[in-house]
Amino acid sequence: MVDKRCSLQEAVQMIQDNDMITFSGFVIWRRPMAAIYEMLRQEKKGLHLVEVNSGTHAELLVGAGAVSVWESCWIGHELYGKVPYCLDRKMRERSVIIEDYSHQQMLYRMTAGAMGIPYLPTWASRGTDILNPEYDMLEKAGLRNGANEKIPAKKFDFVQDPFYNEGELIHVPAVRPRVCIVHAQQVGEEGTIRIAGQTYSDEQAIKASDLVIVLAEEIVPESYLREEPERNLIPGYLVDAIVELPWSAHPTGAYGFYDVDGPFIREFAAASRTDERFVAWVDEWVYGVKDHEEYLNKLGVSRLEKLRANSYRKYSTKVKRGSR
Amino acid sequence: MADKQYAKPGEYSVVDMLAVAAAREVKDEEVVFAGTGLPMLAIMLAQQLGAPNCKLIYEAGTIDSKGDSLPSSVGDPRCVTKASVASGLFDVFNQLQRGKIDLAYLGGAEIDKYGNVNTTVVGDYLAPVMRFPGSGGNPDINSLARRTVFIMVQEKRRFKENVDYITSPGWMVKKWPEGTLVHRREAYGKKFLGGPSAVITNMAVFRFNEETGVMYVDTLHPGITREQLQENTGFELDFSHCKGETEPPTYEELRILHDVVDPEGIFLP
Numbered sequence: 001m002v003d004k005r006c007s008l009q010e011a012v013q014m015i016q017d018n019d020m021i022t023f024s025g026f027v028i029w030r031r032p033m034a035a036i037y038e039m040l041r042q043e044k045k046g047l048h049l050v051e052v053n054s055g056t057h058a059e060l061l062v063g064a065g066a067v068s069v070w071e072s073c074w075i076g077h078e079l080y081g082k083v084p085y086c087l088d089r090k091m092r093e094r095s096v097i098i099e100d101y102s103h104q105q106m107l108y109r110m111t112a113g114a115m116g117i118p119y120l121p122t123w124a125s126r127g128t129d130i131l132n133p134e135y136d137m138l139e140k141a142g143l144r145n146g147a148n149e150k151i152p153a154k155k156f157d158f159v160q161d162p163f164y165n166e167g168e169l170i171h172v173p174a175v176r177p178r179v180c181i182v183h184a185q186q187v188g189e190e191g192t193i194r195i196a197g198q199t200y201s202d203e204q205a206i207k208a209s210d211l212v213i214v215l216a217e218e219i220v221p222e223s224y225l226r227e228e229p230e231r232n233l234i235p236g237y238l239v240d241a242i243v244e245l246p247w248s249a250h251p252t253g254a255y256g257f258y259d260v261d262g263p264f265i266r267e268f269a270a271a272s273r274t275d276e277r278f279v280a281w282v283d284e285w286v287y288g289v290k291d292h293e294e295y296l297n298k299l300g301v302s303r304l305e306k307l308r309a310n311s312y313r314k315y316s317t318k319v320k321r322g323s324r
Numbered sequence: 325m326a327d328k329q330y331a332k333p334g335e336y337s338v339v340d341m342l343a344v345a346a347a348r349e350v351k352d353e354e355v356v357f358a359g360t361g362l363p364m365l366a367i368m369l370a371q372q373l374g375a376p377n378c379k380l381i382y383e384a385g386t387i388d389s390k391g392d393s394l395p396s397s398v399g400d401p402r403c404v405t406k407a408s409v410a411s412g413l414f415d416v417f418n419q420l421q422r423g424k425i426d427l428a429y430l431g432g433a434e435i436d437k438y439g440n441v442n443t444t445v446v447g448d449y450l451a452p453v454m455r456f457p458g459s460g461g462n463p464d465i466n467s468l469a470r471r472t473v474f475i476m477v478q479e480k481r482r483f484k485e486n487v488d489y490i491t492s493p494g495w496m497v498k499k500w501p502e503g504t505l506v507h508r509r510e511a512y513g514k515k516f517l518g519g520p521s522a523v524i525t526n527m528a529v530f531r532f533n534e535e536t537g538v539m540y541v542d543t544l545h546p547g548i549t550r551e552q553l554q555e556n557t558g559f560e561l562d563f564s565h566c567k568g569e570t571e572p573p574t575y576e577e578l579r580i581l582h583d584v585v586d587p588e589g590i591f592l593p
Contacts, residue, residue, distance in 0.1 A: 026384045026413075029399035052413065053460065074460035078360055078397040079590070088455035098455075100444060103383070104417045104464035111414060123421060125463035127497025127511040129490045135449055158500070167513035197404050198385045199412040255401040262396070315393070315401040323589035 004191050004242045008292060011213045011241045012038040015179055018046040018068070020150045022110070022175070022209060024182040025252065026200040027055040028078050028260050032183040032215045034248035034292045040064045040282060048150075050175045052106045052201040056252060056265055060286075062086040062096060063278045069138070071099040071175075073106050080262050081269025089275065099137050099155065100130055105172045107201055112174035113208030118152075121159065121169040131156060131170065150176055180209035183249045185257055187216035188225045191239030194232050197255025197314065206234050213241045215248040217257050247296055247304060258307040259316040330572045333547050338526045339592055341545055342475055343369060343581055344573040345524045346429060349473045350375040354426040357381050357416075357465050360397045361591055362475050363429030368394070368585045369577065381425070383461050385412035394586050417461070420468045423517055428469040430462050432476055434487045437559045438505075438537045439494025439520035441466070441474065442487035449489050463492040470518040478525035483557040494520055495537025507537060527553050529570055538562065543570040 012035055015021065025031040036057045046068045049058055054075040061067050063086030075084040090096035101109065104124035112120040129135060136155040138144050143151050152173035159171050182202060186194040193214060195202060206212050212234075219242060225232055251261035251268070271281035289295045296304065306318045336344075339362070346366035350356060352375040358367050359382075367380050379388040382398040391405030404410045419425065432441035433456050443462055447453035466472050476482065490498060499506045509516045523530040523539065531542045540562040544553060546569055554561050573581075586592045 026399035028397060029384070072458070074458040076457035082457060084455055084457055091452060091455050100458060102459045102463045103413070103461035104421070107413050107417055123512070123515045124417075124467050125459070125493070126467060126515075127490070127493040127499070127506075127508065128459075128463050129444070129449065129498065130459065130463065131500050132449075132498070132503065133501050166515065197401055198399065198410055200384055200399065201413045203412065204414065253399075253401070255404065260396070260400075309401070313393075313401075314404065321396055321588050321590050322586070323593065324587065 001190070004240060005189070005219065006241050006243060008034055008038050008215070008243050008245060011035065011243050012042055014211060014213060014241060015039065015044060017044060018048065019179050020048040020050055020177045021179045021181070022050050022177040022205045023057060023180065024184070024200070024202045024205060025055070025249070026198070027053055027074070027076070028080070028252045028265060030183045030200070030249050030254050031055060031057040031252040032181040032248065033057055033250060033252055034245055034295070035181045035213065035215055036060050037286045037292075037295065039066060040286045050109075050177055052110050052205065053103060056268065059084055059086045059272055060282070062090055063272055064282060065095070067096055069097045069099065071101065071106075073101055073103045077265050077269045080265040081272075085269070085272040086278065097137050097141050097143075100135070101172065102128075102130055105130070105156075105170070107204065109172045109175040110201060110204040110208050112172070113176045114204045117174060119171045119173050121171050123169060126170065150178070175208055177205070177209040179211045179213065180205050182206060182212060182214045183254065184214055184216045185254060186218055186220050186225070187214045187239070187242050188222040188236055189219060190222050191236030191242055192222055192225045192232050193234035193239065194225055199233060203233055206238060212239045213243070214239055215243050215245045217246050217248070217254065219244040245292055248292065250299070250307075256309050256311075256314045258304070258309055259319045261303070261307055262321065329575045331575055331578055333572075336573045336578055337593060340573050340578055340581060341570070342524055342526060344577050345529055345570060346473060346475055347373065347577070348571070349522055350378050350427060353377050355379045355381065355424055357383065357420065357425050357428035357469060359383060359429065359431070359461070361431070364395060365581065365585055365591055366429060366475075369581055372580045372584060373577065381416050381419070383413070383416060385416055386410050387416070394588065394590055396590050417464065420465060423468070423470075425465070425469040427471045427473065428465045429473050429475060430466060430492065432462065432474060432492065434482050434484055435474065435476060435523065436484055436487045436494065437539050438496040439474070439523065439532060439539060440487050440490045440497065441492040441494065442489045444489045444491045447488055459491045466492040466520065467512070468517060471521040472519065473521060474523045476523060476525050478527040478553070478556045480556055480558045483559065485559045495532055495534065527556060540564065541566045543567050545570045546572050
């Protein structure tokens with residue numbers, strides 16, 4: 001059997017420039033941040049992000065100039081930063097193509113990819129400018145010419161319901177990323193993924209993708225995961241690389257393991273306001289550390305211990321979250 | 325109900341007023357979709373008061389949680405505490421499209437008189453001046469929930485005759501490919517389930533004439549004049565159905581909001 005265990009550096013080397021890529025998680029929860037940092041260190045370029053929703057991780061990639069296309073519905077840092085300054089800057093420079101869909105449309109695009117079908121119909125978001133035919137930005141950029149088999153011929157289509165005569169539905173094209181990077185609490189030695197808490201749209205993102213890389217808080221025996229198979233999300237044969245890397249979602253949070261590091265995200269979001277401050281921030285926290293271990297050492301034990309989840313509650317009871 | 329003790333102006337903040345007014349929109353037993361921030365405060369306040377049996381769904385995939393620690397966003401483990409189901413987006417968005425959601429709270433950067441909302445860009449979409457976070461689930465929820473309530477900041481630059489980009493559909497929406505404005509009933513046909521029912525701001529509560537699709541002033545918050553409200557609005561307001569003053573927060577509502585719902589001061593200043 002192939003040993004899928006590898007280092008973070010080796011896993012990230014599997015990602016190529018210009019890859020279509022997606023991630024596990026939800027905005028600021030369970031994002032594979034250690035891999036994002038390593039992608040910056042390895043200077044990945046031309047990435048085509050397709051995400052059910054986006055967040056802090058993508059702002060880092062966009063700000064560092066690693067992204068050429070962003071297809072999603074939302075980007076920001078929840079209450080730690082409402083403006084996606086990096087995408088805003090790259091949008092105005094016209095160095096990133098933005099293709100806007102709604103959340104449900106992106107979810108169904110990823111679901112169609114996971115189901116092995118070319119599209120899904122939906123009612124969601126009729127009457128909006130998301131469906132404005134003038135706003136098909138990949139078409140405007142000449143990228144819907146068939147040269148890239150992962151880019152569909154149209155942003156969407158309208159089709160009459162042939163079965164119940166319920167009118168005109170929106171058809172949204174499948175997303176078929178080449179790579180999905182996942183953060184999971186546990187993965188088996190052969191790749192079985194167990195995710196605790198909300199699974200967000202991870203199942204769809206993983207199953208839609210050709211290559212699946214998992215960063216896990218811990219690698220556990222497959223026999224242990226098979227004691228309660230109903231708690232597992234993905235069988236091992238759908239997974240290509242596994243990296244055991246504690247705290248690898250920091251500063252985003254992971255149910256049962258650690259909370260979101262709000263002040264850290266807030267500082268990054270503030271630094272992202274200008275190119276100069278963004279560069280200074282990544283020089284300190286990404287390029288200035290050799291690897292994940294150095295990053296954790298820089299954060300320090302006391303900071304991480306405050307974030308550590310209570311084993312009963314699944315979130316930290318020590319972290320200060322508000323003004324009181 | 326007879327002995328309500330209302331707080332006086334100066335004894336509550338703008339955020340308190342917004343949360344309390346929003347909480348009053350919930351009916352008991354309703355299934356409610358809420359996003360991060362003020363909507364969480366509103367629904368949790370409602371659960372402590374007039375709507376103890378309403379079911380709260382968070383967009384990231386948790387249903388009817390009963391935690392005692394306020395989530396700071398919808399992906400938070402605190403949304404999972406004592407929930408009936410913790411799943412994912414595929415579950416909750418399918419329920420939405422199936423027509424199971426009675427009420428949803430939403431926000432926006434810009435709104436027009438028909439309740440169309442922009443959360444995408446400032447300026448021409450093809451040459452934008454500034455990027456907002458984007459649609460998220462706002463247009464999906466606003467398409468497919470039976471009623472939606474918007475919580476917004478009242479400013480002239482936000483209440484516009486026309487929004488720069490229709491992210492989320494109000495009562496008069498675009499019919500494609502022409503882009504002509506049509507009534508929402510026509511755009512949705514057999515899948516018409518409802519639409520925006522109220523807009524709550526720091527100055528007033530607005531509702532909609534569902535036939536014309538146009539917003540009107542329902543109540544003004546205590547201390548706000550018609551002139552002030554009009555000055556902070558970019559289109560001519562309809563006061564013909566104005567019922568007077570918004571019911572201020574009660575001391576009991578403020579106590580629950582600050583001591584029970586958000587004791588850590590996450591969203592309440």
